Amino acid sequence: MSQVPPAVPLAAPASAAARPPARQSWEALRVFARNPSAVAGVLLLAVILAVTIFGPMAMQADPFEIAGAPMSPPGEDALLGTDYLGRDVLTGMVYGGRATLLVGVVAAVLSMAIGLTVGALAGYYGGWIDETLMRITEFFQVLPTLLFAMVLVTLFSPSLATIAVAIGVVSWTGTARLARGEFLRLKRREYVLAERVIGAGDARIIWRVILPNALAPLIVSATLAIGMAILFEAGLSFLGLGDPNIMSWGLMIGSNRPYILTAWWAVTLPGAAIFLTVLAVSLIGDGLNDALNPNSRGRA
Numbered sequence: 001m002s003q004v005p006p007a008v009p010l011a012a013p014a015s016a017a018a019r020p021p022a023r024q025s026w027e028a029l030r031v032f033a034r035n036p037s038a039v040a041g042v043l044l045l046a047v048i049l050a051v052t053i054f055g056p057m058a059m060q061a062d063p064f065e066i067a068g069a070p071m072s073p074p075g076e077d078a079l080l081g082t083d084y085l086g087r088d089v090l091t092g093m094v095y096g097g098r099a100t101l102l103v104g105v106v107a108a109v110l111s112m113a114i115g116l117t118v119g120a121l122a123g124y125y126g127g128w129i130d131e132t133l134m135r136i137t138e139f140f141q142v143l144p145t146l147l148f149a150m151v152l153v154t155l156f157s158p159s160l161a162t163i164a165v166a167i168g169v170v171s172w173t174g175t176a177r178l179a180r181g182e183f184l185r186l187k188r189r190e191y192v193l194a195e196r197v198i199g200a201g202d203a204r205i206i207w208r209v210i211l212p213n214a215l216a217p218l219i220v221s222a223t224l225a226i227g228m229a230i231l232f233e234a235g236l237s238f239l240g241l242g243d244p245n246i247m248s249w250g251l252m253i254g255s256n257r258p259y260i261l262t263a264w265w266a267v268t269l270p271g272a273a274i275f276l277t278v279l280a281v282s283l284i285g286d287g288l289n290d291a292l293n294p295n296s297r298g299r300a
Helices: 014-018 022-033 036-059 089-125 127-142 145-155 160-170 173-186 190-197 202-213 215-238 249-259 265-292 294-299
Strands: none
Touching: 022 036, 022 265, 036 089, 036 265, 089 127, 089 160, 089 173, 089 202, 089 215, 089 249, 089 265, 127 173, 145 160, 145 215, 160 215, 173 202, 173 215, 190 202, 202 215, 215 249, 215 265, 249 265
16 A cells, blocks of 8 residues: 655745744843843943933923022032032933933934835845935935034024934934845845745835844844934034023033033033943943844854
8 A cells, every 4th residue: 555645734924934933032132131231231221211201200390490509519409519500410411311312212213214214125126226225325424424414403493303303314324234235135035035926015025024034233223323313412412503492411511511620510420421321222232233143142
């Protein structure tokens, strides 16, 4: 009697094959949790977020209100001292952190959205679309970013919205090149070709098949973009292009810089807050890179 061949299991759908298995996610989380620098960055950023989010609710103060004599050193009357107008530095830092972080996050999201869209379209379609989009990217890349952002903010009047948009518009080129490279690498994989065979449209293949598999380096890039946006906002506010009606760390540094020798705390403490925030974000970004990069994860 002839033997009946064993049943061959059906292959998983192409879209399912494109998804990373849960085991890889847990492995990445384990590697991230075992990284002391990354954990320290998460804890530091959590403290900063807690202070800037819940601090204003607890203090119920006006950061522009005169709280004491000008340039009073840290003491009992003012825990972190006062600035050149007599405003409380601690209140300014608590309220200013909210504006600085908000601009940083919104600008980073806008930058990632522009860069990801441009890079995905260029890498997926190739040809004249790739050439056109990359020439546009190179044009923005050679522009002096800070000067271009200053021009945009000046044209549309300084506000949190215009600052966030200006930073996002000038800082997307690196993300675009990174996304283009990932889409060029992934668009000829077997699961992508299988999606084309079954009649999937370009939009589904780009956003639901290729993009989930290209997220690892893009997540790291997004994390680092937040830190760069925070520094950008601080630089614009330092140069007097921030919203004068909203307290921010950059505005505190810029307005008090002429008095740095007599009231160092009004400049140094907001600067330290910016430094610690960017440091925390950078540590998290490095930890995510080690956890999501298969080569780094293998060495770990």
